[in-house]
Each structure stands twice: as C-alpha cells, then as structure tokens.
Amino acid sequence: MTTAPTAVQPVPRGGMARLVGRRLVDWLPAAIVLVGMTGLWEALTRAFHVQDFLLPKPSAIASTFWSTRSELWSAGWFTFQEALGGFVLGCGFAILVAIVLARWRVLGSAFMPYAIAANAIPIIAFAPITNTWFSPLDKSSKISIVAVLCFFPVLVNTLRGLTSVNPRAIELMESYAAGQVQIFRRVRIPAALPFIFTGLKVATVLAMIGAVVGEYFGGALNALGVQILTRARVADFREAWAGIMLACLLGIALYLAVSAVERLTLRWVPSTSE
C-alpha cells in the first residue's frame, strides 16, 4: 500500500492554502501568462484591424460581457443546471455500477470491454437523439446526454480503482473475518477514491461540453448554447464570444469545485496535501 518513504516528513498545514492547493506566489507565473496572452491578443487584433467575425478584441468581449451580464447569467445558470444535473446523475450511477461490477467479477468481465469501447466513442454525436427522446426545450434532453457522457470515464476509473487494491490489503481484511461489505467500505472504496476523482474531473469537462453542444442541436431560447448559436448566426460576434467565455468559466468553476472536494477528501495522499 505504502511505498515506504524513509524519512519522517512534516505534516503540511493550512486552511485556504490547502483548499486551493498552492500559495499565491505559485499562481503568479500562470497569472502573468494569462495577462500576457490577453495583452498580446488585444494588441494583435488592434494592430492588424482584425474583424469581429474573425476574432473580436478581448476588451470588446469583456465590455459586451458586462453590458449583457444579466441575460448571460440567466442563460449560463440554465445551462449550468443541465450540466450539473447530468454530472451528478451520470457520475452517481457510474460509481454504483462500478461497485456492482467490482463485487461480481463475472459481470465485470462481461461488461468492461463495452464500457472501455464506449469510453472511446464520441457520445456527443447522440445529442440530436436525446433531443428527440425528450422535448429539446426540456432540460431532461441535455441532462441525459450529459449523464451518458459523464458515465463512462467515471465507470472505467472507479472500477480500475476498486480492483487494483493491493491483494495483501484484502487478505488482511479476510484475516479479520471481514465480509465483502466491510472490505468495500473500509478498503476498496477509500483506495479507489483517487481514481474516482480522476474520473470526476474528466466528467466535469465533459458535462459543460455536453450541455452546450446539446443545445446547439436545439434547446430553450434562454439556454447558453442556443444564445451562442443565434448570436453567431446574426453576426453578433462579440455577444457570441461573451457566451463562449461564460461557458468556459462555468466549466472551469465546476472543475475547481471538484478539485477542492478532492483536496479536502484526500488529505491522506501525499501529493494532494503537499
């Protein structure tokens, strides 16, 4: 289980620092790159008089973002709910299925090849189909495509975590006359947590993609994907870009939220507490 470190290391401490994972100083290089890239973008679009339909200036996108913020937020919130709903549903179901497949290995070996294959196909291609299952205006159509998108990476990662436990760790539990439920609760599931979080983080990215792209195939007027699409069609490129920026920010927010939960949960893993 433990890869025998030889020295006694100090216990890392800190509240917010642990949550964010790094100190402000560690974020500085990345912040400089962000500012630099945005500055370069602004300078180049100005210098070469780049047209808005190709690439608007970041300052123009920002000011559009601000002036249409209430509209944007309500569209963003609508789509975020779809993404979050599908994420919770898909990931929750994936973890349950992984536990069943890990408990009964015969089922695992029967279904696993298909799960791995499904993980490699572009499930987003099914979005038009889920739009016909439910009304495209209904959130359920996007929630279902997001759930299916999130399901496979979480299933594959969780199952790998549950089944790659040190066999000695299981033997030890058996020596204590522990039953399968106790072995799962006290060993397999905690040991799988780092794998589960890897799957969850992949799923956060897919969730926003699924919701927005699902909306491109038809959705409520007040949905972010629909807004981006119609703004681009009527040549409101600044507003389309503002919508895209919001979709990015929401995706990143979901990812960071899951990372924060991971850090709080996996404090015992050296790499997450350092």
Next chain:
Amino acid sequence: MSVVEIKDVTKRFGETTALQGIGLDIEESEFVSLIGPSGCGKSTLLRIIGDLIQPTSGSAFVNGKPARQARIDRDYGIVFQDAVLYDWRTVAKNIALPLELARWDRRRRTAKVKEMLDLVELGGFESHHPWQLSGGMQQRVSIARALSFDPPLLLMDEPFGALDEMTRERLNMELLRIWEASGSTVVFVTHSISEAVFLSTRVVVMSPRPGRISDVIPIDLPQPRTALTREEPRFFELVTQVREALHLGHESDRAAVAPA
C-alpha cells in the same frame, strides 16, 4: 492442546506441487520459524494456517478448530513483508481497524490503541499517516495492529525482509520482548538463518519442488535472548546446523531433478 496442527497438507497450483504431505504441530507459546529457499512453500503454508488459501488435501487446525473457524473467531493476527497499512487511516486508526471490525466501543479502542503504541514504542505518532513513517516504523504499526485484539497466534510472513540489517536486528529484539510480554504463539517465515535461530524455539527447515519439511531443529539457546546471544558459540553451532540442513534439502532436490 496444540495451537497449530497441520495434518498431511498438500497444495497444488495447477501442475506445480507447492506443498507435499506436510505434518506439523506447534505448541502454545512456541516461536517457530519456517525457513527455506524461494519456492519451498513456506508462505503458502502460513496462508493455509490462516485460512487465506485452502489446501488441496489434508487439513489445518488452530486452537483445535478448523482453520476457517479460527479465522472467523479472529484467533490469529498476521503481518506481511510490506506493512500493508491503509494510507487513508492514521497510525491510531490503522491499529484500531481490527477492533472496529470486532465491534469494540470507542473508549475501549482508544485505550487499547494507546497500549499497543506503547508496546511498539510509537507513542506520539498516533495521528501520523503511514507515508510519514519510515519502513521500520510502519512495520511496528503493522505488528501493533496484528496484536491489538490479543490473538493467541501471530503469523508473520517475512516481516523484516525488506528492512536494513540494523533495523531488522532491533526489531528482532523488540519482537522477542513483545512475544514474552504477550505470551502468544508465533509462526515466523524467514529467509534469514541467523534471524530464525536467534528468534525461535524451533526452526522448521523446508526444501522445494515439491515443498516439504526436510528437518526440524530445536533451538536450545537460553531465554531471554539478548544482543549477546548472537555471539555465543552455541548460536554459531545452531546456525551451522540450520545451514547444513538447508543445503542437504537443496542437494536432495538437485539429485531428484538431475538426469541419472
């Protein structure tokens, strides 16, 4: 009554015969080492005693009960070569794990964990995580955990095999002290001749292909053993005796496989 009773145990893995016709009785408070080259089935025999694998034929009894019942009754604690500590549990919670499974209440658990930490001299480390400890300290936690529920039998599978010589000798002394204090019976698998002689009341020499007991050597060194024990002439005589028994077993093995 014997604590461990092995009757005519044979174990095959496919075509390979890991153990052939093993018979062995271990009495209460004995410290018995199983020694032999890789592939002689010593770890397999230990797992059969612990009911972690089943013999192909023959049977094992612990405290007069079939091995399976003894496992369910938590009659033994086991220590492996790697400490197998659960990374997400602190040192104290690792030691408390078997107590939780045996449904001890929190107050009793806390008291027992403290007692065990003192026994293995790790007081003050209860809230450390396993990765913060050295290899030797991890193995001491593992021993504390195996003994936490006062099992009458302690099974050890090369517990010090991965440690450096200095740490190994110190833990040997510590193990003997714990063995005397707890009064439990120990079955100890090792590769090291001097470790086997130093620790044991009896050394069981095994040889491979098929795994079998080739000799049983009583160790009549006086108790309690100290650092000076390793320097006594009788210690060296016994080491030589075990070494010769090992080579004899190995040669008969060669003779068996060599073409006539």
